[in-house]
Amino acid sequence: NYVYGAVSDRDGEIWLGHRMSISRIDPVKKSVKVFDKAYGFTADCNPNALVSDPGGVLWIGTTEGLVGYNLNKEKKTNIPPxxxxxxxxxxxxxxxxxxxxxxxxxxxxxxxxxxxxxxxxxxxxxxxxxxxxxxxxxxxxxxxxxxxxxxxxxxxxxxxxxxxxxxxxxxxxxxxxxxxxxxxxxKQWWFLLTVLASTALAVYGVMYYRQKQTKEYNKRLEAELAERTREVVQKKEEIEQKNKEIIQSIEYAQRIQQSMLPSTNQLKQYFTGYFLFYRPRDIVSGDFYWFDKLKDNRFLLICADSTGHGVPGGFMSVMGTTLIKDICYRSDLESPSEMLALLDHEIHRRLNQNIEAERSNDGMDLILCDINLDTYVVRIASAMRPVVLYINGEQMYIPGSRNSVGGTIVSHDDKVFEDRVYAMSKGDLIYMFSDGYTDQFGGPLGKKYKIARLRNLLKDIHQKPMTEQYQHIKSNFDLWKGDQPQIDDVLFLGIQL
Missing domain, CATH: 2.60.40.10 (Immunoglobulins)
Structure with a gap:
C-alpha cells in the first residue's frame, strides 16, 4: 500500500495516509495501528494532504473532502486483552x-x-x-x-x-x-537400570566361567609351552653352534682368499702412486685383483669380477686367482688377449661347461693390463669390463668387450679377445673397477650410480694425489649408498705411472 502523506503530531506519533486508510506509528511502543473501513474511514488520502495543528486536530485531505480527527477526544488505554x-x-x-x-x-x-x-x-x-x-x-x-x-x-x-x-x-x-x-x-530409568544390572550379572557369570576355563587351559598350555620352549632353546643352541661353525669356516676362507691376493708393496715400488678400494659385500668376495712383475720388465694388472658374491663368488675368485697365476707366468704367452683366451678355456674345462648335462654359467668379467715399465706402452685386453685412462691429462674411456671369461652363453670357440695398445707417459693414470661401484643403488632417488657419474667423478679428482683420490672414491661411494644395502662386491684400482 502506497504512502500518500506523512505528518508527526504533538505527542511524537507519526501518521501516514494510504488508500482508504490511515496509520499511526508509536515509536515508543514500536506499534502500528491502522484506521480503515472498520473505523469508518472509507476515502482515499490525497497526496501530501496531512496536517496536525497546534490544537491537537489532525486534518486529512481525502477524495471525499476534508476530514478532521480531534486527538484530544481520543481515549487511550494501556490495558491489554x-x-x-x-x-x-x-x-x-x-x-x-x-x-x-x-x-x-x-x-x-x-x-x-x-x-x-x-x-x-x-x-x-x-x-x-x-x-x-x-x-x-x-x-x-x-x-x-x-x-x-x-x-x-x-x-x-x-x-x-x-x-x-x-x-x-x-x-x-x-x-x-x-x-x-x-x-x-x-527409555525408563528403572528399565535401563534393570537391564544394566541383568547384563552385568550375565557378564560376570560368563567371565567367571571363562576365567575358570582359562585357568585350566593355561595350566595345560604352560606345561606344553615349557616343553616346547625347551625344544626351541635346544634347537636354537644347535643352530647357533652350526652358524658359528659356518661363520668360522667362511672367515677362515676369507683368510685364505686374502693370503692369495698380492701385496701392494709392488705397486709402491714400480709406480708413482696408487689406490685400492676393496669392499666385499659379504665376508668373502667374488671380486679379486692380481698383479706381478714379469720378465722383460713387464708388469701385469688384473681387476676381476666373478659370478655371484659371498661363498660362491669366493670359490670362483680362488679358482680364478690360481689359474691366472699359472697362465701369466707361462713364457709362450705374449699378449693379454692370449692369456684371456686360455683362462676362458681353463674355466670351461674345470667347471665342465663343455659337458651338456653339467653346464653352469659361472665365469668372470675382468680387465688385464700389460704395462712395459721401460716404455710405458700399455696393452689392454677386456672381458666385459671397461677401463678409464688419462693420457696427457685427457680422459679416454675404453668400453669392455662383449665376451666374458667362462659361462655358456657364448661358446669358447666363438669368443674373440682383442689387444688394445696405448702409448702412455709417466704420470698418466689407469683406472680399473668392478660393476659393484657403478651398480650401487642410492642417491636422493634410490637409483644406480652408473658409469657416466663415475667418469665425471674421475674428471674432478684425477689431478689430486692418489691418497686423496682414494678418500674421494671411498667417501663418494658411502655418501651415495646412504642407508641402502650394498648390493655387490666393490673393487676399484687406480694406478699412476
Missing amino acids: VINIVSLRIDDKEYDPAGRIVLPYGSHRVRIEFIGLNFRSPERVFYRYRMKGFDPEWTDAGGNRFVNYNNLREGKYAFGLMACNDQGDCSEKESFFTIEVRLPLW
Whole structure:
C-alpha cells in the first residue's frame, strides 16, 4: 500500500495516509495501528494532504473532502486483552488445562482454542503462541483463536500465549499449562537400570566361567609351552653352534682368499702412486685383483669380477686367482688377449661347461693390463669390463668387450679377445673397477650410480694425489649408498705411472 502523506503530531506519533486508510506509528511502543473501513474511514488520502495543528486536530485531505480527527477526544488505554483457554483437546478427548496432563508414550494430536477479551475493539485482537519444547520461537497467529499440534512425542512441553490489542498493548502468559508425554518402556530409568544390572550379572557369570576355563587351559598350555620352549632353546643352541661353525669356516676362507691376493708393496715400488678400494659385500668376495712383475720388465694388472658374491663368488675368485697365476707366468704367452683366451678355456674345462648335462654359467668379467715399465706402452685386453685412462691429462674411456671369461652363453670357440695398445707417459693414470661401484643403488632417488657419474667423478679428482683420490672414491661411494644395502662386491684400482 502506497504512502500518500506523512505528518508527526504533538505527542511524537507519526501518521501516514494510504488508500482508504490511515496509520499511526508509536515509536515508543514500536506499534502500528491502522484506521480503515472498520473505523469508518472509507476515502482515499490525497497526496501530501496531512496536517496536525497546534490544537491537537489532525486534518486529512481525502477524495471525499476534508476530514478532521480531534486527538484530544481520543481515549487511550494501556490495558491489554484478557486471555483465556477455551478448549484443550488431546486425541479428540477434552482435558482440563488447570490439571496435570501426563500422556502415555506415543504420538499425540493436540488442539488448543483460546480467546483474548478486549471490550474496546474485540474484533481487533491478535495472538502469538509457543509450545516450549516443540516450537523454537513464538509464532504469529494473527486473529486465529486456535492452534493444532499433530505429532507431539515423548518429552515435557509448556504452552505460552500472548494477546495484543490494536494499540500494541500485549498480555503474555509464559505457561498456561504443561503436557508430559511419557518415555517408552525401554527409555525408563528403572528399565535401563534393570537391564544394566541383568547384563552385568550375565557378564560376570560368563567371565567367571571363562576365567575358570582359562585357568585350566593355561595350566595345560604352560606345561606344553615349557616343553616346547625347551625344544626351541635346544634347537636354537644347535643352530647357533652350526652358524658359528659356518661363520668360522667362511672367515677362515676369507683368510685364505686374502693370503692369495698380492701385496701392494709392488705397486709402491714400480709406480708413482696408487689406490685400492676393496669392499666385499659379504665376508668373502667374488671380486679379486692380481698383479706381478714379469720378465722383460713387464708388469701385469688384473681387476676381476666373478659370478655371484659371498661363498660362491669366493670359490670362483680362488679358482680364478690360481689359474691366472699359472697362465701369466707361462713364457709362450705374449699378449693379454692370449692369456684371456686360455683362462676362458681353463674355466670351461674345470667347471665342465663343455659337458651338456653339467653346464653352469659361472665365469668372470675382468680387465688385464700389460704395462712395459721401460716404455710405458700399455696393452689392454677386456672381458666385459671397461677401463678409464688419462693420457696427457685427457680422459679416454675404453668400453669392455662383449665376451666374458667362462659361462655358456657364448661358446669358447666363438669368443674373440682383442689387444688394445696405448702409448702412455709417466704420470698418466689407469683406472680399473668392478660393476659393484657403478651398480650401487642410492642417491636422493634410490637409483644406480652408473658409469657416466663415475667418469665425471674421475674428471674432478684425477689431478689430486692418489691418497686423496682414494678418500674421494671411498667417501663418494658411502655418501651415495646412504642407508641402502650394498648390493655387490666393490673393487676399484687406480694406478699412476
